[in-house]
Amino acid sequence: MINKVTYHFLLLLAGLLPVFLAHAQSYHTVSGKITDAATNEPLTGAVIAAPDLKKMTSTDMNGTYSINLPEDSVTLIISYFGYLETQRKIFVNKNIQLNVALSMDVTEMEEVIIEGNTEKNEVTTTQMSTITLTPKEARLVPALLGEVDLIKVLQLKPGIQSGGEGSSGLYIRGGGPDQNLILLDNAPVYNASHLFGFFSIFNPDAVSNVRLYKGGFPAQFGGRLSSVVEIDSKDGNKEKMEVKGGIGLIATRLSVEGPVKKGKSSFIVSGRRTYFDLFTRRFNEWNKDNKDFQPIPDYFFHDFNAKFNTSLGEKDKLELSAYYGKDFFKYSTGLFNFNFNWKNVTASLQWTHIYNSRLISKSSFIYSQYDYEIKNSYANFLFTLGSGVRDFIIKSDFDYHPNNKHIVKLGIQATSHLFNVARFKASSQEHDVSFESGKTLNATDMAVYFSDDYSPHIRWKINYGVRLTGFINEQSFYHGIEPRMSARYLINDKISLKASYARMFQYIHLASNSGASLPTDIWYPSTATIKPQRSDQVATGIIINLKDDNYVLTNEIYYKWLKGVIDFKDGAEIFANQDLDKEFVFGKGWCYGNELYLEKKKGKLTGWIGYTLSWTNRQFNEINDGKVFPARYDRRHDISIVSSYKLSKRVNITTTWVYGTGNAVSLPVARFLLQDVSATTPNIVPIFTDRNSFRLPSYHRMDVGLVWDLNSKRGKSDLTFSIYNVYDRRNAYFIYYEEVMNMQGIPVRYKAKQVSLFPIIPSVTYNFKF
Numbered sequence: 001m002i003n004k005v006t007y008h009f010l011l012l013l014a015g016l017l018p019v020f021l022a023h024a025q026s027y028h029t030v031s032g033k034i035t036d037a038a039t040n041e042p043l044t045g046a047v048i049a050a051p052d053l054k055k056m057t058s059t060d061m062n063g064t065y066s067i068n069l070p071e072d073s074v075t076l077i078i079s080y081f082g083y084l085e086t087q088r089k090i091f092v093n094k095n096i097q098l099n100v101a102l103s104m105d106v107t108e109m110e111e112v113i114i115e116g117n118t119e120k121n122e123v124t125t126t127q128m129s130t131i132t133l134t135p136k137e138a139r140l141v142p143a144l145l146g147e148v149d150l151i152k153v154l155q156l157k158p159g160i161q162s163g164g165e166g167s168s169g170l171y172i173r174g175g176g177p178d179q180n181l182i183l184l185d186n187a188p189v190y191n192a193s194h195l196f197g198f199f200s201i202f203n204p205d206a207v208s209n210v211r212l213y214k215g216g217f218p219a220q221f222g223g224r225l226s227s228v229v230e231i232d233s234k235d236g237n238k239e240k241m242e243v244k245g246g247i248g249l250i251a252t253r254l255s256v257e258g259p260v261k262k263g264k265s266s267f268i269v270s271g272r273r274t275y276f277d278l279f280t281r282r283f284n285e286w287n288k289d290n291k292d293f294q295p296i297p298d299y300f301f302h303d304f305n306a307k308f309n310t311s312l313g314e315k316d317k318l319e320l321s322a323y324y325g326k327d328f329f330k331y332s333t334g335l336f337n338f339n340f341n342w343k344n345v346t347a348s349l350q351w352t353h354i355y356n357s358r359l360i361s362k363s364s365f366i367y368s369q370y371d372y373e374i375k376n377s378y379a380n381f382l383f384t385l386g387s388g389v390r391d392f393i394i395k396s397d398f399d400y401h402p403n404n405k406h407i408v409k410l411g412i413q414a415t416s417h418l419f420n421v422a423r424f425k426a427s428s429q430e431h432d433v434s435f436e437s438g439k440t441l442n443a444t445d446m447a448v449y450f451s452d453d454y455s456p457h458i459r460w461k462i463n464y465g466v467r468l469t470g471f472i473n474e475q476s477f478y479h480g481i482e483p484r485m486s487a488r489y490l491i492n493d494k495i496s497l498k499a500s501y502a503r504m505f506q507y508i509h510l511a512s513n514s515g516a517s518l519p520t521d522i523w524y525p526s527t528a529t530i531k532p533q534r535s536d537q538v539a540t541g542i543i544i545n546l547k548d549d550n551y552v553l554t555n556e557i558y559y560k561w562l563k564g565v566i567d568f569k570d571g572a573e574i575f576a577n578q579d580l581d582k583e584f585v586f587g588k589g590w591c592y593g594n595e596l597y598l599e600k601k602k603g604k605l606t607g608w609i610g611y612t613l614s615w616t617n618r619q620f621n622e623i624n625d626g627k628v629f630p631a632r633y634d635r636r637h638d639i640s641i642v643s644s645y646k647l648s649k650r651v652n653i654t655t656t657w658v659y660g661t662g663n664a665v666s667l668p669v670a671r672f673l674l675q676d677v678s679a680t681t682p683n684i685v686p687i688f689t690d691r692n693s694f695r696l697p698s699y700h701r702m703d704v705g706l707v708w709d710l711n712s713k714r715g716k717s718d719l720t721f722s723i724y725n726v727y728d729r730r731n732a733y734f735i736y737y738e739e740v741m742n743m744q745g746i747p748v749r750y751k752a753k754q755v756s757l758f759p760i761i762p763s764v765t766y767n768f769k770f
Contacts, residue, residue: 029357029401030096031066034059034078037101040238040263044209045132046080046102054458055404056124062317066357068404078102095357097314122552126453126463126488128498128541129215129556131157135204139767140644140654142705142722144198146248146763150210150231151192151200156640156656158595158610159214159556161633164663165699165733165757168193168200171633172214173537173560174591174616175226178510178521182229185307185321187346190370190389190523194301194327195274201325201344205244205255206270206305208232215539215558216486216500219451219465220397220411225504225535225562233307233321236266244769250274265310273302277328298330315354322347342372358401366393370523371420384425389508389523390418407453409465417443417508419525443473443525445507451484459490471507475528480505494545499538506533509566511583529581533564554597562589569622587620589631607643614638624691629664632692636661650709655702662696667735671750684747696732697754701725715770723762730756 034046042063049056050069057067069092076098079085083102090096131154138153151168154160161171169177182189184202192201202210213221213228221228234257241258252275257268277300287293303325310318326343347367354360371388397411419441451465467482486500509530511522526532541556569585593614600606616634619626639659646652668686675683705722737750 027068027070027404028092028095029066029068030074030076030090030092030098031064031357031401032098032100033063034065034080035063035099035101036083037103038237038239040101040266041208041235043080043083043102044232046078049077049079050074051077058125060399062352064360066399066401066407068401097357123494123496123543123545124461124488124490126461126486126498127213127216127218128486128488128500129159129213129539129558131160131212131214133210133212135207135209138204139720140652140705140707141642142654142656142703142724143763144724144758145250145761146720146722146765147199147251148204149200150202150204150207151229154210154212154229156608156610156642156658157212158597158612158638158640159558159593159614160212161635161638161660165731167197169197170227170229172212172227173558173593174562174589174614174631174634175535175560176510176631176633178523179224179226179506179533179535180229181221181224181227182231184231184323184346185233185319185348186350186364186395187323187348187366187368187393188223188391189344189346189368191342191344191372191521194303194325195299201303201323202231203253203255203270203272203303203305205246205253206233206268206307208234215502215537215556216498217484217502217504218409218463219449219467219482219484220409222447222449222467222469222482222504223445223506223508225506225533233305234268235309235319236268236307238263238266242769244767246765246767248765249763250276260308260310265308267308268306270305271302274300276300295331295333298332299328301325301327317352319350319352320348337375337377339375340372343370345369360399362397362399364393364395364397366395367391368393381426385422386420387422387522388420392416405455408451409453410450411448413447415445417441417445417525419443419523421522421524441473441525441527443471443507445469445471461488461490463487469505469507471526471532473525473527476526478505478507478526478532480532480534494549496543497541498543499540501536501538504535504537506535509533511568524581527581530566530584531564531586533562533566535563536561550600550602552597552599552601554595556595557593558595559592560590562591565589565618565620567618567620567623585620585622587618587623589616589618591616604646605643607641609642610638610640612638627690629691629693632664634664634692650711652707654705654707656704657700657702659698659700662698662732664692665694665696665735666691667694667752668737696735699731701729701731702727715768717766717768720765720767721762722764723760725758725760728760730754730759733757 034043035041036043044059044063046059047056048065048067052075053069055067057065059065071092073091076088076090077085078100080102083104086100086102088098088100133150133153138150139148141153143149149168151170155162159173162169170180171177172180182192194201209232211230217228236257238259239262243256245254251272253272255268255270257266259266277298280296280298284295305323307321312318323344323346326341329340331338348364350362350364352360352362368391371386373384373386376383393413393415395411395413400408402408421439421441447467447469449465449467451463453463455461464485466484469482470479482503482505484502486498489497491497507526509524511524537558537560539556539558541554544553546553565587566584567587568583593612596611597608599608614635616631617628618631619628641657644652644654666688669689670687671684672687674685703722703724704726705720708719710717710719732754734755736753738753739747740749740751742748
């Protein structure tokens with residue numbers, strides 16, 4: 001007969017037996033790749049879910065995924081926004097390779113416009129403060145002069161500002177343009193602008209998607225304080241040849257893609273060129289005999305993208321991509337000739353290897369170059385000024401999925417920098433005179449990182465990691481520890497709460513005395529005098545899916561501390577100055593704000609409303625008597641409203657309206673007369689008060705566009721009409737003061753004058769694909 005102790009022990013054992021059996025149950029890994037059925041392009045952010053097991057994962061930037069499932073019969077649902085949902089029923093009794101090609105939902109896409117990450121993935125992922133953009137979405141936003149610009153579309157999202165009218169610069173959460181890490185196929189881009197900042201260098205026909213991180217930075221990224229912008233170029237169609245392009249008012253573009261070996265390897269080649277110079281040259285030629293005629297400067301740019309990728313078997317993939325872009329500016333009149341050229345060059349080679357279903361490695365070799373050169377000749381004298389930076393990068397990244405609760409990423413990177421600072425040459429063959437100055441600086445930075453996306457509970461998901469960095473040159477050695485953490489709490493399948501913290505170090509700096517990133521700005525490394533910059537950012541937010549996932553509402557609050565912020569001392573000289581470290585002053589800053597975003601993703605009417613309330617402050621002992629002052633790009637209110645309406649199967653109407661508080665500027669409040677000893681040469685000296693104590697007028701503008709799909713038996717084509725600045729708002733680009741003279745020619749007062757760039761501008765672009 002069983003005694004009472006034995007009875008309770010057997011009862012407890014019987015109760016725990018299901019738990020032991022559950023933990024003893026075998027798990028296997030299901031992994032693979034999700035692609036577009038028509039082009040074989042990888043789909044980033046596709047969701048792979050096992051609803052009965054309450055498990056879900058999503059694809060990475062290469063379209064690959066991995067999920068650990070128990071040994072059982074499992075139904076997987078694979079979905080991606082704008083594509084037909086697919087189910088796969090599998091029996092998991094071993095590690096399984098499952099590749100799925102999704103087809104676009106043609107009936108739904110007649111109404112759906114907005115793309116990107118699916119709503120479920122936005123709610124469930126730990127990543128916050130992230131924006132994903134596709135070229136298809138960008139093409140539906142009215143564009144300046146009809147030229148689609150991915151960066152300008154990003155400026156319509158909360159927390160992201162432009163540097164001014166028409167500028168493609170990014171000012172993110174209080175950071176400057178030098179604090180953005182812009183990566184094109186993993187290669188850093190140091191000047192991402194054409195036409196003095198009015199257009200970005202990224203051809204939408206060559207780009208697959210764009211991701212911007214403005215907070216909660218993953219550990220694999222570093223080197224900048226404010227943001228990371230990842231641009232992935234298209235792989236090319238592995239199934240058939242395609243030709244696409246467009247003809248607009250200022251530029252023509254053409255792209256060719258197709259298989260090298262069908263289903264295995266592919267290529268894509270894209271190019272653009274502006275042609276304003278063809279008209280200005282002819283116009284200047286016609287008026288060359290007119291003595292009062294002032295020649296129009298000669299300007300154009302061209303750029304080229306190319307990518308080749310191939311599968312080296314089931315476990316290896318090789319990708320080679322390259323970019324070349326150059327701007328040409330020329331002005332000649334009489335004895336004076338001025339030439340200004342700048343260029344970007346990038347190249348990257350990436351080898352992806354799948355060791356097994358749990359471990360993937362990506363090894364990359366990267367080259368990046370940015371240079372500018374100014375040639376100025378007068379009579380027999382020639383002056384040349386230039387600067388630039390070149391990077392050689394090697395890196396290895398590993399994705400490891402040990403089980404269903406952990407996704408581990410780790411890697412190592414080394415970069416060799418070469419800075420050419422203020423190369424200046426002057427010569428005259430007639431007088432046998434020559435002069436040359438400038439210097440070359442070398443530096444190396446290194447980084448090792450680790451992160452783990454940990455799912456301890458169905459409601460909790462935590463991403464924690466650390467990045468160890470070092471920077472060394474002939475003068476100094478710096479190092480930093482950059483902890484990263486983000487967490488998500490799932491209230492239900494529609495609502496999640498998120499929070500993040502990230503520390504970033506920046507070891508290279510942009511020497512600029514202007515409010516925007518211009519081609520003449522100089523990149524300069526940290527030295528014994530110039531310390532690294534550092535930022536610490538915390539953010540919290542909520543994301544809600546509304547009305548059957550038709551709407552997404554997000555709200556984020558952030559606070560960012562900046563240390564070692566760099567500015568120029570008063571009267572600094574950067575032109576042809578090779579000792580720039582003597583011209584800097586160092587201070588601190590802090591930025592904080594609230595970002596509210598509502599997006600409608602489905603239906604005939606789609607679009608979003610974004611609102612940002614923010615403060616951006618700086619403080620330097622040597623500037624403004626040590627008092628706190630707002631940064632030039634401090635903007636209290638920033639609003640954007642973007643809509644797209646499917647009027648019919650062939651006609652789509654889009655509108656954009658933006659509003660922003662005017663930029664902070666320094667303006668004189670008075671002037672006094674200063675005479676020399678003889679009292680014959682008076683000088684009028686302006687009097688300034690606190691730095692950036694005035695505001696430009698508020699900025700606002702409306703754009704409208706219409707996309708008309710044309711019937712074509714051979715392919716697809718459309719006409720895109722757009723009107724920039726519909727109600728002809730003359731927004732202030734800058735303000736200057738004009739002297740008002742009396743009858744004796746003596747200035748008696750000064751009158752403020754506003755310079756505006758763009759009035760109402762209509763444009764039309766013809767796009768084709770066959």
